[in-house]
Amino acid sequence: MTINTFVPNPISPRVLGHRRSAIADQLQSATGIMLGCFLLVHLHFESSILLGKDAFYHVVQFLEGGMFSATGHGYPWTSQIISLIMLVVVMVHAGTALRRFPIQLGQWRALRNQQQIIKHSDSRLWFWQLITGFGLFFLAPVHLYDMLTDPSIGPNLSAERVYHGGLWILYIVLLPMVVIHAMLGLYRVLLKWGWINQRTLLRKLTMIAIVYLLMLGLASLAAYLSIGAELSLPVTPYTPS
């Protein structure tokens, strides 16, 4: 433990308001909410595979604007545009969140020291939010880059990507990280701006959401793996019979 548990050396009397920090704080919250909501929708759309190939096909067809295309399948570039937008949002979120990160070794030590001495569950949850956030900083762009360069989505195409492309390894790490980070983040942002004050209830809901989303995500991943295992290469895109 640190012995001289430092005191702010005569705190600087020059304290000025910074527009930038206010804007950064709002941007961080806003992009966080966007990403959290996007994740909720994303995981649900993608889990439609659990209802069968047809269901997933129709979801993708609808989202890719199937009704406007001559073939009826839709345009994969819609996924690219969404990926691009999300990449920008992720970057803004990461940029604004990074200023909170304990960059100096001393800060990291102070944090660990305090966590060893003081038991506080919400701070510990935040610590996990920090760790998963750090991991996502590297993993989320990988996933988005993949979707940008190869936007083909469909019951067979996605299963091929997951199984033959070996992307299940990425997803199995990405899923718990993103679910934990996003749900804890939504919990915190609601309290942070005072939009919700029933903390105990909100915390319960957060935990339920984490477990539910993890199960949903894992089940969908298993479904893609089993579809992928049955496919022989080269894969032909699925069309409903």
Place this chain on the structure above:
Amino acid sequence: MSAARTLTFSIFRYDPQTPGDKPKMVSYQLDETPGMTVFIALNRLREEQDSSLQFDFVCRAGICGSCAMVINGLPTLACRTLTSKFEHTTITLMPLPGFELIGDLSVNTGKFMREIAERLKLWLHPSSDDKDIHILEEPMAPEEAARLYELERCVECGVCVSACATKQMRETFVGAVGLMKIARFEFDCRDNRSADDFYHVIGNQDGVFGCMTLLGCQDNCPKDLPHMQQIAYLRRKMTHALAIS
């Protein structure tokens, strides 16, 4: 009643004034008595076993805020903590992290509180024209007085500062106590400062926009002050001040 327990107090010992002294945990045994608080136990230890033990107290009644320390992982007031509430007979005592250590369990919270008061100008700033001290003060609406009193209950114990991981990582952060006190003057109709004036003091990374809502303050404050709501209020208010400026 069952036979009295023998408690083991594992206490952080270190005197920065003694050359060559090293921080260590030292164990002391003591028989528990009815109604014993950690404060009573510490006094008995100092009287009966080790007169060099350093810790602070003044009021013994949760009013002065000087006896705050970390008791079994929870920062709180020693004089308000009954030993009987602990199931286990070992009680670990540590000084509050984040303050200058005077020795053992004693930390210099006073120095911190004074600096923060000077930095944030935590005193009433009346409008310039009521300088005449003979003029009677305007009566205050009872609801407003009650609201002020709620925040006025802070005993400056420093628990919220120690319980805040943000504060530990960022030494220039004003901490919950600073924000709570700003909120107190912000509510006060006699205070002449505008939202903009407060914005200049706490509308930054070291103020309300540095808080990450870890809620260690809210969960540990021995006076149960509503940190979460107040800080959220200030955050919205400061954002608003920015939007209209």
